[in-house]
Amino acid sequence: MHRRTFFRTTCLACAALSMPALLSSCAGIQPIAGTLEGEELVLPPDAFSTPDGKPKRYVVASHPQLKQPIAVFANSTGGYHAVLMRCTHKGVELRITGDRLECSAHGSTFDNTGAVLEGPASDPLRSFPVHERDGVIRISLKA
Numbered sequence: 001m002h003r004r005t006f007f008r009t010t011c012l013a014c015a016a017l018s019m020p021a022l023l024s025s026c027a028g029i030q031p032i033a034g035t036l037e038g039e040e041l042v043l044p045p046d047a048f049s050t051p052d053g054k055p056k057r058y059v060v061a062s063h064p065q066l067k068q069p070i071a072v073f074a075n076s077t078g079g080y081h082a083v084l085m086r087c088t089h090k091g092v093e094l095r096i097t098g099d100r101l102e103c104s105a106h107g108s109t110f111d112n113t114g115a116v117l118e119g120p121a122s123d124p125l126r127s128f129p130v131h132e133r134d135g136v137i138r139i140s141l142k143a
């Protein structure tokens with residue numbers, strides 16, 4: 001086998017093998033469209049349930065009037081943390097990895113309450129009060 005053929009074959013095989021993992025990880029963070037009611041972003045009642053009824057650890061909430069989405073994490077006491085997915089270093093949108101938010105630009109990481117775990121960012125993420133009323137999660141967007 002020629003070297004070029006070998007590299008082409010192995011690269012295609014690697015891409016084919018990694019595609020299902022990439023697709024499944026992307027599917028887990030599909031944003032949920034919230035609705036604005038006054039100064040609250042309201043999530044659908046089933047926002048924290050998977051199609052088979054299992055609880056989700058977090059959701060990503062979006063709305064056309066928000067420049068960047070909000071990550072909402074369920075905590076161990078039945079409450080929620082909501083943080084803007086905008087890096088406080090230079091404003092890049094963050095991605096969720098487990099219970100952390102990571103910035104692909106320069107490597108800052110934040111915990112699910114928005115606290116800085118690793119710089120260069122030094123300020124915490126913007127966080128929002130969250131409350132649940134009648135099974136519906138409401139994120140207060142007040143400054």
Ligand code: FES
Pocket residue numbers: 087088089090091092103104105106107108119120121
């Ligand atoms: S923009 Fe996020 S670490 Fe620089």
